[in-house]
Amino acid sequence: MNPAEDDGTVRERIRAALALKTLTVRELSQQLSVSERDVVESLPHVTRSVEAAGDSFVVSPAECAGCGFIFKERSRPGKPSRCPSCRATRVRPPRFHIEER
Numbered sequence: 171m172n173p174a175e176d177d178g179t180v181r182e183r184i185r186a187a188l189a190l191k192t193l194t195v196r197e198l199s200q201q202l203s204v205s206e207r208d209v210v211e212s213l214p215h216v217t218r219s220v221e222a223a224g225d226s227f228v229v230s231p232a233e234c235a236g237c238g239f240i241f242k243e244r245s246r247p248g249k250p251s252r253c254p255s256c257r258a259t260r261v262r263p264p265r266f267h268i269e270e271r
Contacts, residue, residue: 180204181212185220185268192230192267193247206248213247213266226269235260 178186183202187193195213199206217227232241232250236258241250249263 181216181219184209184212184216188216188227188266188268190230191268192265194263194265198266201211210246211246220268224271226271228267228269230265230267232261232264233262234258235262 175214177183180202184198187198187201191197193201195209198204198209200251202209207254220227229247233239233246233254235255236253239253240257241261241264244250244264247264252259253261
């Protein structure tokens with residue numbers, strides 16, 4: 171199934187896309203033709219359903235491009251606006267992937 175097709179809900183399409191490869195919120199938004207806001211709002215639900223099915227929802231945290239600070243403690247799926255360590259605004263967004271068992 172191609173996740174970009176209009177088969178299923180946004181959450182089902184996000185899950186299908188993340189099962190294939192690691193993506194950011196922006197990449198998901200572009201691939202599925204939905205707003206970034208819809209993706210961000212759907213990710214917590216997708217996480218719960220993935221874990222309930224026994225699979226793993228893997229998050230590679232955001233990282234500052236300036237000093238290398240890693241946002242390990244951040245629970246929100248969106249990209250941080252700036253680094254708390256050096257105040258740089260060049261932050262690499264978090265990446266998401268589903269590992270099926």
